[in-house]
Amino acid sequence: MAYEYNPEFVLVCAGFDAAEGDRIGWGKLSACAYSQMTHMLLSLANGRVLEVLEGGYCLSQLNVCGSACVATLLGDSPVRCSEDAAKYPQDLVSLPTIRIIKNIHRPFWSSLFSIPVQDESTIDQLAESLEQKAMIKN
Known part of the structure; x- marks a missing residue:
């Protein structure tokens, strides 16, 4: 859908509530997942992507996930996910x-x-x- 929409600019409200260990979001996303998503977004709008921090309450994960996203935005390769990361079962819904x-x-x-x-x-x-x-x- 994003490619079909073909945006000129991508603005992301980068909330890390879904990060592993966040007791409000109860998600299971790792720094790897956030880095990979950021990397995918860079393929849109000729790489014109802005991520604005808007949430996340587990400070250790906020630091790790935020740093991974910034590094990816600055041109580093996305964080590689471990094989274990792919073994999480899908949520039942x-x-x-x-x-x-x-x-x-x-x-x-x-x-x-x-x-x-x-x-x-x-x-x-x-x-x-x-x-x-x-x-x-x-």
């Missing part, structure tokens, strides 16, 4: 939520074309399985 959002926006963005699948229940089954695992842990 993430996949169905993404599908719903794409369906809502699809009429307005040609980049959100639909790929026919024989059985869309796989995502729902995954969500149910993750929900059951979450109940067992709690």
